[in-house]
Amino acid sequence: MTSPRPIGRRRFLSGAVTAAAATAAGPALLAGCTSETAAPNTGANNANVTLPAYKPFAGVTPDFPGNADGLLDAFSGYPANPVKVFSAPPGKGGDVSAFVLTGSPVPPAADQNPFWQELNKRLGVNLKLTITPSADHATKFAALVAGDDLPDFIVPAMFTPAGQGAGIGNLPAWLAAKCQDLTEFLSGDAVLEYPHLANLPTAAWRQCVYNGGIYGLPVPRGVGGTLLFRRDDLFAQLKANPDPASFAEFKEVCKQVTDARASRWAATEGGLMFFVQQMLGVPNRWRYEGGKLTHACETEEFRRALGEVVQLVKDGYAHPDSAIANAPVKKWFNAGNIVLNPDRYTAWPQYYADNVAGPGFKISGMRPPKFDGGGFAGTWQSDPTNNFTAFKKADKGRIKDLLVIANWLATPFGTDEWLFRRFGMAGQHYAMSNGGPVQTQAGVTQTVLGIRYIVDAPDAIFVPGDAEATRASYEYQKSIIPSSVKDPTLGYFSDAWSRKRPALDNVINTYQGDVLAGRKPLSAWDDAVKEWRAAGGDEVRGQYEEQLGKA
Structure with missing residues (x-):
């Protein structure tokens, strides 16, 4: 995931x-x-x-x-x-x-x-x-x-x-x-x-x-957190829209910049998932409403984002080696093999230091539009x-x-x-x-x-x-x-999260990878959420809710 x-x-x-x-x-x-x-x-x-x-x-x-x-x-x-x-x-x-x-x-x-x-x-x-x-x-x-x-x-x-x-x-x-x-x-x-x-x-x-x-x-x-870095020099060269106003326009951008024969794709699978989640308003780790916490993976917005990205991957807009372990995504971005890449704002000077494209190299950030248009969606605050x-x-x-x-x-x-x-x-x-x-x-x-x-x-x-x-x-x-949207659990401690995070992450990562690769249907996400909750997700939620309620 x-x-x-x-x-x-x-x-x-x-x-x-x-x-x-x-x-x-x-x-x-x-x-x-x-x-x-x-x-x-x-x-x-x-x-x-x-x-x-x-x-x-x-x-x-x-x-x-x-x-x-x-x-x-x-x-x-x-x-x-x-x-x-x-x-x-x-x-x-x-x-x-x-x-x-x-x-x-x-x-x-x-x-x-x-x-x-x-x-x-x-x-x-x-x-x-x-x-x-x-x-x-x-x-x-x-x-x-x-x-x-x-x-x-x-x-x-x-x-x-x-x-x-x-x-x-x-x-x-x-x-x-x-x-x-x-x-x-x-x-x-x-x-x-x-x-x-x-x-x-x-x-x-x-x-x-x-x-x-x-x-x-x-x-x-x-x-400022993680943003979707954009190769402005390549966008200008390809005459692509640098600021899509909706998911439909973003999808057109992905199509326009992708050229497999030129070894160029819009982004990695993870990069597409990152951006589409924000367009749809997926919460920053957790959503806290009415005294109850809902994890991002449990939301309908996340499920919809996963479905949309499955189609973007099928359409060929994701780098074909996205799923390999320790993929060199920074090098792909600097080399122009992908033109969009999520990274923390602190990477901005490093991209320039590692520039291999020459003096015309130029980057900036693409703000996520609301999925159906009508303004910008909120980004996720960093800790x-x-x-x-x-x-x-x-x-x-x-x-x-x-x-x-x-x-x-x-x-x-x-x-x-x-x-x-x-x-x-x-x-x-x-x-x-x-x-x-x-x-x-x-x-x-x-x-x-x-x-x-x-x-x-x-x-x-x-x-x-x-x-x-x-x-x-x-x-x-x-x-x-x-x-930007803050994680509501920031500043609180969950003993269950400190002990069980590896297992919880593994459930979500495995299912998301299987769905994106076509090994499992989107409907399998229901099983992912059930396993996540049973593996400790509900316990983590309870510990955070108790502290938030007292606060």
Whole structure:
């Protein structure tokens, strides 16, 4: 199934990953993980937590300002003389360890990596990173937990609002037993001791609250979420309508841009499913009405979307290799083999960096029209937190030392520290071009250490060296955010979801794939919903409804 929010390259969550974690960890891995001091993980206890005070960084002025609805600040270029926030390294020497993951090839080790060596100098510590490819992450994390050999910073892929610790058992109990409650260090004005952590938006911190306390640092992202990227250069070349006003017009667009002899199709099966769902108003994971939750897969809108996409696939508008595991959809999009592709807004600069089409390459987002016309449909909001990082339990002095390191890692856009963290050293890892850093091959291979998943500054819209693309990204987000749809369960925890998500995803993914491939009729979707409910869907629903009702 293409979930209500397709998973982008920066989310690192899939049924395969969480299923692997569940297999490796085992259901009893965390049995007995309790804490005598932690409060119960109830909605009331969590609602009473005083979140960190918010004090935004005032060091740079955006060219296009964001707003309180979640629109991000946008910058046409990087400041010519970025402010250097730190006059000395924040660390006190010694080792600081972190378990992180990467969707990129694993970079060279520290002794062969000039960027890593310079990072250690600027931090004032020996940063010992366990960098794990996302495909191996779940198994290695399970082994880490089973061996009780935790690093200072714990950055598992499943510590996300959507994943909720899937694959490791009872997440709140595990956090209480093994990880540091950071409330006394970060709650309210206490966070002002770490000004760059105080610069993180309040919404991002809500996903770090468990057991009546703050149990991690967030990696914030904008709520713009996943969009259907469009190859504007190819649309212009093919004289195709870039803004269809209904499903009927969208279907005509798919027909016009598809040419199998030229190895070009409209999108993947998943891309078509993503877009048609939004046209029909399929909910963002859940719909909450009258005190009752309905999952997206249970709605008539979803069933209708599946039927429409089955026909689009039969008509030949989907890439024929759409269903293969780990299909290289980004490469297909950049090469023009597909002209539409769903991806998170954060992919906008990466597409330009990976451009193989030459100077005419141009992309933007296609807004979903209402199925029968009459305006635009609502897009799905993304979670304001990409993931969060827990701390291994330690004495107060050690925790404060780690928070000082984290404060440096969260220095915002426009600073010298941010530029170094993302792009490395000038002349060696990047060169400035048209007001933006362009990485060398050394920069591409050496800088992907995964440190931005420990903690990160608030996101900003910025396509290096391309002010026009930056403006296009900003205008797209500005257009969709006011009508975007939030997941009503965001901020609530379901123990059943954290344990059973792999099995639930597998039911839906398997049936959807079978229906799209023609192995099962559309009527089989009734069986999919029954299996999903029996496998834990009803249990998850009940846990969320109880919390929503009390709220």
